[in-house]
Amino acid sequence: MKDFCVVVAGEAGQGIQTVENLLPLILKRSGFHVFSYKEYMSRVRGGSNSTLIRVSEEPGSAFRRSIDLLVLLSDDIKHAERLASRLSNQSVILANEAIPLPEACCQAPLLTWPINHLAIKAGHKIYANTVACGIICGLVGVNLPVSRQVVEEYFASKEEKIRRQNSLAFELGYQYAEQNKQLFPLRIALSPKEDVKARFLLSGAEAVALGALAGGCNFVSSYPMSPSTGVLVSLASYSRHFDLVVEQAEDEISAVNMALGAWYAGARAMVTTSGGGFALMVEALSLAGMIESPLVVHLGQRPGPATGLPTRTEQADLFFSLYSGHGEFPRVILAPGNIEQAFYLTHRAFYLADKYQVPVIILTDQYLLDSLKDVAALEFPEKIEDFFAPTEADYLRYKITPSGLSPRGIPGLGRGFVCLDSDEHDESGRIIEDPLLREKMVQKRLAKGKLVKKEALPPELIGRDDARFLVLSFGSTRDVIGEALTDLPSVALLHYAQLAPFLPPPWQLLSRARRIIVIEGNATGQLRQLLRAEAGLGSAIPLIPLNKYDGLPFSVEEVREALKKIIEEESHA
Amino acid sequence: MKDFCVVVAGEAGQGIQTVENLLPLILKRSGFHVFSYKEYMSRVRGGSNSTLIRVSEEPGSAFRRSIDLLVLLSDDIKHAERLASRLSNQSVILANEAIPLPEACCQAPLLTWPINHLAIKAGHKIYANTVACGIICGLVGVNLPVSRQVVEEYFASKEEKIRRQNSLAFELGYQYAEQNKQLFPLRIALSPKEDVKARFLLSGAEAVALGALAGGCNFVSSYPMSPSTGVLVSLASYSRHFDLVVEQAEDEISAVNMALGAWYAGARAMVTTSGGGFALMVEALSLAGMIESPLVVHLGQRPGPATGLPTRTEQADLFFSLYSGHGEFPRVILAPGNIEQAFYLTHRAFYLADKYQVPVIILTDQYLLDSLKDVAALEFPEKIEDFFAPTEADYLRYKITPSGLSPRGIPGLGRGFVCLDSDEHDESGRIIEDPLLREKMVQKRLAKGKLVKKEALPPELIGRDDARFLVLSFGSTRDVIGEALTDLPSVALLHYAQLAPFLPPPWQLLSRARRIIVIEGNATGQLRQLLRAEAGLGSAIPLIPLNKYDGLPFSVEEVREALKKIIEEESHA
Amino acid sequence: MPERAENLFDPRPVDIAWCPGCGNFSLRSALMAALSELQVDPLKLVLVSGIGQAAKAPQYLRCHYFNGLHGRSLPVATAIKMANPALTVIVESGDGCIYGEGGNHFLHAIRRNPDITVIVHNNMVYGLTKGQASPTSGLGFRTPVQVWGSPLEPFNPIATAVALNASFVARAFTGDIEQTKEIIKQAIKHRGLAVVDIFQPCVSFNKINTFQWFKENTYYLENHEPRDRNQAFQKALEEKPFPLGVFYQASRPTIEEQQPVYRHDSTPLFRRRLSLEKLAQFIAETKT
Amino acid sequence: MPERAENLFDPRPVDIAWCPGCGNFSLRSALMAALSELQVDPLKLVLVSGIGQAAKAPQYLRCHYFNGLHGRSLPVATAIKMANPALTVIVESGDGCIYGEGGNHFLHAIRRNPDITVIVHNNMVYGLTKGQASPTSGLGFRTPVQVWGSPLEPFNPIATAVALNASFVARAFTGDIEQTKEIIKQAIKHRGLAVVDIFQPCVSFNKINTFQWFKENTYYLENHEPRDRNQAFQKALEEKPFPLGVFYQASRPTIEEQQPVYRHDSTPLFRRRLSLEKLAQFIAETKT
Ligand SMILES: Cc1ncc(C[n+]2csc(CCOP(=O)(O)OP(=O)(O)O)c2C)c(N)n1
Ligand SMILES: Cc1ncc(C[n+]2csc(CCOP(=O)(O)OP(=O)(O)O)c2C)c(N)n1
Numbered sequence A, B: 001m002k003d004f005c006v007v008v009a010g011e012a013g014q015g016i017q018t019v020e021n022l023l024p025l026i027l028k029r030s031g032f033h034v035f036s037y038k039e040y041m042s043r044v045r046g047g048s049n050s051t052l053i054r055v056s057e058e059p060g061s062a063f064r065r066s067i068d069l070l071v072l073l074s075d076d077i078k079h080a081e082r083l084a085s086r087l088s089n090q091s092v093i094l095a096n097e098a099i100p101l102p103e104a105c106c107q108a109p110l111l112t113w114p115i116n117h118l119a120i121k122a123g124h125k126i127y128a129n130t131v132a133c134g135i136i137c138g139l140v141g142v143n144l145p146v147s148r149q150v151v152e153e154y155f156a157s158k159e160e161k162i163r164r165q166n167s168l169a170f171e172l173g174y175q176y177a178e179q180n181k182q183l184f185p186l187r188i189a190l191s192p193k194e195d196v197k198a199r200f201l202l203s204g205a206e207a208v209a210l211g212a213l214a215g216g217c218n219f220v221s222s223y224p225m226s227p228s229t230g231v232l233v234s235l236a237s238y239s240r241h242f243d244l245v246v247e248q249a250e251d252e253i254s255a256v257n258m259a260l261g262a263w264y265a266g267a268r269a270m271v272t273t274s275g276g277g278f279a280l281m282v283e284a285l286s287l288a289g290m291i292e293s294p295l296v297v298h299l300g301q302r303p304g305p306a307t308g309l310p311t312r313t314e315q316a317d318l319f320f321s322l323y324s325g326h327g328e329f330p331r332v333i334l335a336p337g338n339i340e341q342a343f344y345l346t347h348r349a350f351y352l353a354d355k356y357q358v359p360v361i362i363l364t365d366q367y368l369l370d371s372l373k374d375v376a377a378l379e380f381p382e383k384i385e386d387f388f389a390p391t392e393a394d395y396l397r398y399k400i401t402p403s404g405l406s407p408r409g410i411p412g413l414g415r416g417f418v419c420l421d422s423d424e425h426d427e428s429g430r431i432i433e434d435p436l437l438r439e440k441m442v443q444k445r446l447a448k449g450k451l452v453k454k455e456a457l458p459p460e461l462i463g464r465d466d467a468r469f470l471v472l473s474f475g476s477t478r479d480v481i482g483e484a485l486t487d488l489p490s491v492a493l494l495h496y497a498q499l500a501p502f503l504p505p506p507w508q509l510l511s512r513a514r515r516i517i518v519i520e521g522n523a524t525g526q527l528r529q530l531l532r533a534e535a536g537l538g539s540a541i542p543l544i545p546l547n548k549y550d551g552l553p554f555s556v557e558e559v560r561e562a563l564k565k566i567i568e569e570e571s572h573a
Numbered sequence C, D: 001m002p003e004r005a006e007n008l009f010d011p012r013p014v015d016i017a018w019c020p021g022c023g024n025f026s027l028r029s030a031l032m033a034a035l036s037e038l039q040v041d042p043l044k045l046v047l048v049s050g051i052g053q054a055a056k057a058p059q060y061l062r063c064h065y066f067n068g069l070h071g072r073s074l075p076v077a078t079a080i081k082m083a084n085p086a087l088t089v090i091v092e093s094g095d096g097c098i099y100g101e102g103g104n105h106f107l108h109a110i111r112r113n114p115d116i117t118v119i120v121h122n123n124m125v126y127g128l129t130k131g132q133a134s135p136t137s138g139l140g141f142r143t144p145v146q147v148w149g150s151p152l153e154p155f156n157p158i159a160t161a162v163a164l165n166a167s168f169v170a171r172a173f174t175g176d177i178e179q180t181k182e183i184i185k186q187a188i189k190h191r192g193l194a195v196v197d198i199f200q201p202c203v204s205f206n207k208i209n210t211f212q213w214f215k216e217n218t219y220y221l222e223n224h225e226p227r228d229r230n231q232a233f234q235k236a237l238e239e240k241p242f243p244l245g246v247f248y249q250a251s252r253p254t255i256e257e258q259q260p261v262y263r264h265d266s267t268p269l270f271r272r273r274l275s276l277e278k279l280a281q282f283i284a285e286t287k288t
């Protein structure tokens, strides 16, 4: 087994978060590639949460449905019940005691190892989570000294007793697993690789936050909202090390208006939110369009409408981000395909926002934000460029220029006045109602859309350029589809990491494809509709939809199965 | 001259509003068809405002650019300057004294009549507006006793002196015009028609407000915002006569959440707003989608982005209304083509919202709302139907049914509990996170979209069904284009009064058309894009755009000219 | 024998998503007891909430509820009361929901004075989103977002409500179910908008304002004249210990009773329907 | 000779869109005089406003301005001050804008206490949208929307600001340019958020609260101790006549001075740039 997928499940409050943070770090430091994703409920205690950890010899993993090992931290059968469909006779369930498993899980052998007993031995039942970490590390066969060090580091800020007992719990779990490995039905034969150790272990949320720093972000004003809060929390913690103003606003309206005020005064500001919070920001998005202010909005999608499923994933806010805000103005929408892109596109967002004086939306989702994996290197910008400039006494904020771009001044730098008006205005920023001037100003603003299009990222082709089956997708599905394709040489993926301005798919690819499949995490097929509207797709060759909207991410398996079915049907056609 | 177009211009505060209200009423009561439209600035005093009044023998007029008679209430030349491009040597300018006209207006003869003198004679200079009304009525030759009566009615609530002096001012103006008619260069030969007298004189705003009443509206919560405030003001005045709760909210968020609370408790609620206010409502729009609440939103468009041009017109919020709100849920968008449709579609909005438990947006604009005309009859609903029902003890608000529709109960009617949740929920309205149930609930909500599509209004064909030139448009442009077409038998108009759910244009029409022109009051061509996305248009035959975004409405003349050019080009092609 | 709910407002067993030890449980008990003792008819009772841990409360009661958007419970509740004054309407939500996201509605709902009860679970933290500062968090409160400690003046809901001339302003503490119940009863009985801010320890995310802390830092008002607005304000400024009880009460007309539609006829809107004949006649009379 | 502006803040002739006789003109004069006397550098001055008649004010001054959305001036101004504490930041907008649409920001900006001045043109009406009730409109105020007269308790900005512990709270009346100027000067000099509510007659839409009415219904505070919060509250409740002057003043740290970025270094953000090397190193150290 070169790819080991373990899920640890239990109730909120049982310390799954420790597993989630500790295990990947140990595994990566020991030289294993690791990917993790958390599935958790919108509650603080109880319910049923789980974290998935994939350990593999290959980098760049994605969400797999099928579970090799399920570790239950609780004897409540609801956890196994919830995950039953992802277990098979190839899976193993590890629990503290013989619990009456739901029928659906019965294929998978149940192994009872004394998790709680070991925890109590270490000092308290609550260390069951750390014992579980030890067991998993023992099974994978990670380097024990490395593990010990990580465990110590991880609990370093706790009081001595807790530190000691956690270390012991880990040790006991590790030893137990080592000693009983022969009883474990699966053969995990993963070999560590030296180069993994130097890789960065990052969550999607951290990648966005670090990307913001790489874009020069020095002001973040936001209101907490799952799943975007991780970005705010990460930035807040970075404020210990970098010059960064972090302000929790009273509401999202305040947050985004603060960001505009900050840009006006020369800062580089971002807000982070989810759909419901973004809904409250769209008036200000339109304001950014009118006053030609840069703005960076991170929009972490979750299933809607309304409060929906706060801690689950979906890709249903594409149209909302594309068309929200009254009136017409250009905008940029970037949708990172994975954690590396989350870093890269977030600093790019700052660059584009500043250079073209437009709002930029970074469209992620809970799946991307709450995933964690090791990445080789991060693509930094060459430099952090500021596009504002000192003003002269005759400065005109909205000077009409051939390109549509007027030099952006800021108050306190230069001899001119920087005057912004949310009403239609003249070059100086003063309110006007003249139809001819209005027309010019509309044209000026929209002209920037054409400029920024010149720097738009084309969709990325993964696979052969003469593939018979072409998949189109956007955002966080990139690596899941990418992995599904490794077995399917006749399929290629054309992945959109930028949705606005939108570049149509190259016609060569389209013309060679027998079937075009659009995979997206929503019910109505928004990318599909966009492809129709922007590229005229769907009239000649129909677009085959593959949609998911149950709150869970696409899995490698379900994408692979669906594509196989399409390939098969085509061969019969 | 069977169609007389007079514009009265002056500063805000000079009583143009009196002209606007008084003159159409006199004209209509005298048996003339009348259309009026106001162009005013976003200020209370000063600036340059004007009102256009078209008097004609035919019903159903629309905005005409070219002015027959320009009456200046002020000797500031800025008014003539602003309107210069709409004057020709066929026009007459009437002013109090010989003012130095801007060169651009010089073609039009200037007539100086002693407006101020007559006003002073009547009691005060401020009666210049009433004198002007009298003059215009004298020129048109309206029935004097009718006029007198309307003037008296109009000022009835004022104190005796003001009443008397206004009557006198009107009389003096009327007499002066009658006596000096032969000096007036234009021959106005309009004959009154008896049947006009019984017609209703309505503004767009009044039509929406009355339509709301006809839909059973009994609760309106809103925040003032041009150009939608007229609807709120009208409803407030109707609350003297009908059972209607009118609440001015602290902000638009409150307004729309109040409306949802009111529907929940069994009321029939509406909000009225413009783009910027609507932006603040989109979170609640998504809530309406999730809790499956009826909701009626009147969105009176004005030019954006942001504050834009508060008192001008545009059609740029089509996409915003179509795609706003996070997550996916069905909605209805109705865009009345004229004042009659504003009445009809507003009560239809209540019917559809209630029946299908969806939000309905009525998309108008400043042009439609601030126009006034006489209409023959209004299309009433057969009855005002309530779709809620008494509940049983085992009532489930979100019962899954084959159609997707669950019977809507209200608290206090029946023995069941009515429980709404903005989170994803089960049939009883309690929060859930189960993926399978989530999927079902998404399907249930979206199924209603298919149901409501069955009652969607198809686009309306005006003209021959084998026209060589087909114009597509939506909303308030209907009658302007309609009038432009009267001279152009080879052109037909396919007008959309419903944008969502959207019915594609009949292919027979499309296939017969040599040229397809899309006329819309925005810069980016939103209807054009919708036609591409929803009907695949634009790939075979290109869509010729005719857009306007300077804040002014399309005029009959400019539409006619543009179409003529297209016809001509085609004949050369 | 089927399990029987002890209290009329206790639904059949539900999975309550709160943490063991959370003050919300006591608040729920106090509310259910208050409702029972006042003999409120569950079928005439509407609970309105926003989003948050506190805002889940209506889900755990037998009643009608509208569990709407974060911050937006007050306009919803006001409109329900205006559309049907016969209903008993109670808002229940968190300090973040009502004083943070919903602050503007707090100001203006108090000005409107609908006859509703507003119960604020004040745990001085954002619970559901895992522990950021709320408007009532103390100066220097540290969280993963407020890594340097919150620098904002804590919001004083009692003083603000008194400044707004709220017609009933009280504070309770979940540590005393009996008194909390009594205060809630008074609030429900009060005619007009009643603000009840309830100290509620959050065991998971507020390690400063714990049960013990609240116990040590509160006392009950005595010899206090709740009709005296200035005295109420003075008391409202007191901190550590914070007074509990009814700070202020005033008689003010409610928004619903001032609606012209209800002046002569209290029939709720849903039982009235506009006459299309009357409308046609109105148009004919006024628009020709 | 070219026309010369009398005051440094008076731009070359502009078309002022206010109605003749409007109180806004006096307020503008008072503000310009205050700025001159305080020798504020126009190039360091930022005016922030929302939308409304009052909110047009910055357009008629020589200064930087951010004329943003209706109701949203306070977060913009707060952020400007936090991004560049060297600027003098003044918010100027209407009663509807700041207390109505922007009410939540009023609450929370006061809690933050940035060193800005908030001038509210209080004409007790919505001017720009042609005369609907504003939060400060009196009970029974009739308008085309409030056809039955407003039934809402008028918002008392002074009492509310005192309840929120605003660090400076004052009221002025445009009828007295000299005193208005003095109060504005104190407000600008004050370190922290200064609320200045200014009675301003709207000649077009408020026929109740006219110049005469304000004149007859106001008086200047005397022997008042602005450091006494309870006394300030008592005075804030006084009506007809309404006291004018400084009600309350307190020393509170500002939000910007509490930002870690400014603790040891007052350089505005725009003059600092993150080092990509440091970032790369940080990532290498913390994420491997
Ligand atoms: C518009 C919007 N913004 C943010 C959120 C995320 N959110 C949900 S609950 C909550 C705060 C909860 O705090 P509080 O109201 O004090 O309730 P508690 O959980 O402490 O009981 C937040 C920020 C949301 N659901 N909607
Ligand atoms: C979101 C939004 N809602 C409504 C409006 C319309 N609007 C513009 S100004 C205004 C009220 C103005 O009143 P106030 O703030 O008191 O200023 P005044 O005109 O009286 O000086 C309103 C409602 C708007 N521009 N934006």
Ligand code: SF4
Binding pocket: A044, A045, C017, C018, C019, C021, C022, C023, C024, C053, C054, C123, C127, C128, C201, C202, C203, C204, C205
């Ligand atoms: S997080 Fe806090 S408030 Fe929420 S249930 Fe747990 S203890 Fe209670």
Ligand code: SF4
Binding pocket: B044, B045, D017, D018, D019, D021, D022, D023, D024, D053, D054, D123, D127, D128, D201, D202, D203, D204, D205
């Ligand atoms: S409407 Fe009122 S506030 Fe506005 S300028 Fe005129 S008088 Fe002043």
Ligand SMILES: [Mg+2]
Binding pocket: C052, C094, C095, C096, C121, C122, C123, C124, C125, C126, C127, C134
């Ligand atoms: Mg809380």
Ligand SMILES: [Mg+2]
Binding pocket: D052, D094, D095, D096, D121, D122, D123, D124, D125, D126, D127, D134
């Ligand atoms: Mg005002």
